[in-house]
Amino acid sequence: DQQVKQNSPSLSVQEGRISILNCDYTNSMFDYFLWYKKYPAEGPTFLISISSIKDKNEDGRFTVFLNKSAKHLSLHIVPSQPGDSAVYFCALPTGNQFYFGTGTSLTVIP
Amino acid sequence: NAGVTQTPKFRVLKTGQSMTLLCAQDMNHEYMYWYRQDPGMGLRLIHYSVGEGTTAKGEVPDGYNVSRLKKQNFLLGLESAAPSQTSVYFCASSYLPSGVNEQFFGPGTRLTVL
Numbered sequence A: 001d002q003q004v005k006q007n008s009p010s011l012s013v014q015e016g017r018i019s020i021l022n023c024d025y026t027n028s029m030f031d032y033f034l035w036y037k038k039y040p041a042e043g044p045t046f047l048i049s050i051s052s053i054k055d056k057n058e059d060g061r062f063t064v065f066l067n068k069s070a071k072h073l074s075l076h077i078v079p080s081q082p083g084d085s086a087v088y089f090c091a092l093p094t095g096n097q098f099y100f101g102t103g104t105s106l107t108v109i110p
Numbered sequence B: 001n002a003g004v005t006q007t008p009k010f011r012v013l014k015t016g017q018s019m020t021l022l023c024a025q026d027m028n029h030e031y032m033y034w035y036r037q038d039p040g041m042g043l044r045l046i047h048y049s050v051g052e053g054t055t056a057k058g059e060v061p062d063g064y065n066v067s068r069l070k071k072q073n074f075l076l077g078l079e080s081a082a083p084s085q086t087s088v089y090f091c092a093s094s095y096l097p098s099g100v101n102e103q104f105f106g107p108g109t110r111l112t113v114l
Helices: none
Strands: A010-014 A019-025 A032-038 A045-051 A056-059 A062-067 A072-077 A086-094 A097-100 A104-109 B004-007 B010-013 B019-025 B031-038 B042-049 B065-067 B073-078 B087-094 B109-113
Touching (some): A010 A019, A019 A086, A032 A062, A045 A056, A097 B042, B004 B087, B019 B087, B031 B073, B042 B065, B042 B073
Antiparallel strands (some): A019 A072, A032 A086, A086 A097, A086 A104, B004 B019, B019 B073, B087 B109
16 A cells, blocks of 8 residues: 555656646655755765755755645645656655655656 | 775576675664565565664565674575566665654665566
């Protein structure tokens, strides 16, 4: 049973526009939410996180929004740049384990 | 600092063969993890370790064994490889439990089992 879902396998956005990546989860036990970015032939790297006591966290061009009642989080990238083209995973830790979403492949078109 | 390194980067095995994947980290992290990534499945935890000499099962442990004899190394073994184990394997480490701290990932090992 998939605890974490990213329903959009891919997304294409024009350079300079906003990219919105979504993540849904099924269990209310998660207290902390992370986004990772992955380039081809590399391991994932941490991007941004949010605690369950907040509904928004911003870091430069990246903002993560959390809607606990809807069990939904989203990552906004504004403005999108070609270097943002990568696969993005949401990751929800519990205990000593992480549950990762299936990933969304973002392509930013110059 | 090299961070998290994985050996080898690529490997092709025949069904029934065995192999060991090596993960090394130089950040003095207590926690280490092995994941596999398959198309449409995201990353799934195979085994993890909360310190030297400890190991624990993750979400998909069957067919794999691990050892953490030294704090900096975490080995993943396949005793009798099967085609279903064709995947990309990632090792990760973290200083604190994952719930409060990010994980640092290695570059991955692409394994094909024929």
